[in-house]
Amino acid sequence: MDPRACGLKPTIVADKAKSHGNRQDEKNGGEGPKQMDPRDDGLKKPETSSKANMHDPGKNTLGLREEKRKWKTMTREQEGEQVTLQWRNQRRRRAMQANEHKCNKGNFTLTMKCTEMLQLEIINLRDRLTYQNHQIMELGFKGEMRWEKKESRWR
Incomplete structure (x- = not known):
């Protein structure tokens, strides 16, 4: 099982790790993509917070519209x-x-x-x-x- 796993998975993981620039994923082997998923979620969270921040100016623009009308x-x-x-x-x-x-x-x-x-x-x-x-x-x-x-x- 080890040669097959070393023959297939680590090369793919290493390619992903090199593309992301993380060397620790090469050492961890198959766990590399699993560790990248929370990091991707961490990147998505600021987007949602920025979307939440976009709602606040929306409320302000509604307030301005209400002041006009x-x-x-x-x-x-x-x-x-x-x-x-x-x-x-x-x-x-x-x-x-x-x-x-x-x-x-x-x-x-x-x-x-x-x-x-x-x-x-x-x-x-x-x-x-x-x-x-x-x-x-x-x-x-x-x-x-x-x-x-x-x-x-x-x-």
Whole structure:
């Protein structure tokens, strides 16, 4: 068994070891490739950690996207039903009291009755919050809504 093993396997292992530049694998014989597998796994682990690091900038870019489109759309439901439209911020999720609208660090709720499926998008975020009136009419809101800073309510 020894001449056959020495005739076949050590030459292959030695070729692999020379290609990797490791002389210890030549001494170990057939165990050389087994030792190279954990090293290959060790090389794969930094790749996964780099992929994990790639997810963090992805979250940051989502955060930037949310800042650009800060007030996002919420859709709801049945006719004549009281509906709460709520801005979701991944970092902070809050529900304000009903019938109030507050601009406070990415937190937003608006509660009112809807006449159809709603999708609303608020434009202009930091100092002024404005609706486009034609969008409000398309969305089935009754009446005109405007943001009053002093009272901080929709009317």
